Amino acid sequence: MKDDIESLPPEPDACETRTPHEHQLMFKTLENPLRRKMIKYIGAFGRTKKEIMKELGLSESQLKFQLDYLVEMCYAEVEGEDCRLNERGLDLLLNVK
DSSP, X not given: OOOGGGGSOOOOOTTTOOOHHHHXXXXXXXXXXXXXXXXXXXXXXXXXXXXXXXXXXXXXXXXXXXXXXXXXXXXXXXXXXXXXXXXXXXXXXXXXX
């Protein structure tokens, strides 16, 4: 007997849901000049925390605050010292000038 669970559509991930509220959050994120710089600098391939602090002249607490925001809003992922933009973060990157 074949298992039908594979034919069920996957539930949307909380970080993939697109709503008008999410668009407001995206604009709020991009309004902040420091976050725009961070998103551009992290880019498509990611950076380490030390690279970001050095390039943008940030203290550890400033970096932590901004990274925590990006992670909470589902735009970035941090594993140890490595910081990467996820799919939604890469969408933001396309909108940063």
